Amino acid sequence: MMRNTNNRGFTLFIAVIITATLLLVSTGIVTLALKQNALTSAARESQYAFYAADTGAECAIYWDVKNSTGISAFATSTGTVITCNSQNFTVGGNLSGVSTILNMNFLPDPYCVTVTVTRYADGSTDIVSRGYNTCDTASSKRVERAVRVSY
Numbered sequence: 001m002m003r004n005t006n007n008r009g010f011t012l013f014i015a016v017i018i019t020a021t022l023l024l025v026s027t028g029i030v031t032l033a034l035k036q037n038a039l040t041s042a043a044r045e046s047q048y049a050f051y052a053a054d055t056g057a058e059c060a061i062y063w064d065v066k067n068s069t070g071i072s073a074f075a076t077s078t079g080t081v082i083t084c085n086s087q088n089f090t091v092g093g094n095l096s097g098v099s100t101i102l103n104m105n106f107l108p109d110p111y112c113v114t115v116t117v118t119r120y121a122d123g124s125t126d127i128v129s130r131g132y133n134t135c136d137t138a139s140s141k142r143v144e145r146a147v148r149v150s151y
Contacts (some may be wrong), residue, residue, distance in 0.1 A: 042143070045133040045141065045143045046133070046143050046145060048109075048111055048131075048133040048143075049111070049131045049132055049133040049143040049144060049145040050131060050145040050147075051111075051131065052106060052111040052112065052113045052131030052132060052133070052145075053113055053129045053130060053131030053145050053146055053147040054129070054131070054147055055085070055104075055106075055113065055131070056084075056102070056104060056113035056114070056115040056129035056130075056131060056147075057115065057127055057129035057147045057149050059082075059084035059085070059102075059104075059115070060074075060084075060102070060115050060117050060127045060129065060149075061127065061149060063082045063084075063091070064117065064119075064125055064127070072119070072125075073091050074091050074100050074117050074119050074125070075119050079091065084102065084104055085104050085105075085106060087104055087105075089102050091117070099116050099117060099118040100116070100117045100118075101114065101115070101116050101117075102114070102115040102117075103115075105135060110133070110134045110135060110136070111131065111132065111133060111134070111135070112131075112132050112134075112135040113129055113130065113131045113132065114129070114130045115127065115128070115129045115130075116128045116129075124150065124151065125149075125150070125151055126148070126149075126150045127147075127148065127149040127150070128146060128147075128148050129146065129147045129148075129149075130144055130145075130146045131144070131145050131146070131147070132144055
């Protein structure tokens with residue numbers, strides 16, 4: 001009986017095709033996983049920035065509306081010391097329409113917030129709180145989220 005010599009190397013060819021297919025599929029899965037990781041990281045950093053902005057706005061609202069003296073800390077003719085995140089700030093003493101700016105860091109975390117409170121002569125208030133996932137202004141991964149409250 002004679003062997004068919006035309007089929008030599010067929011098994012090797014099939015093995016190379018299967019290996020190449022598995023390599024292609026695994027490369028696609030790794031690429032997808034890396035992209036998902038980057039998206040998750042960006043979402044997490046955005047969430048940190050939003051929480052910082054929300055915290056700054058809540059602190060300003062508290063001292064403007066729920067101040068224990070019953071008078072807005074931002075509407076007094078003399079300076080008032082307020083405490084947010086265990087940090088003291090002197091606010092008030094401004095004319096109507098002049099903004100008060102608070103810069104808070106959330107140590108030991110790298111988050112920070114800049115809060116601008118503007119009181120107008122008609123009694124309305126505008127609070128703009130800009131939160132950041134890092135206080136490093138040179139960081140390429142810095143994310144800013146803002147919360148605006150007007151009443």
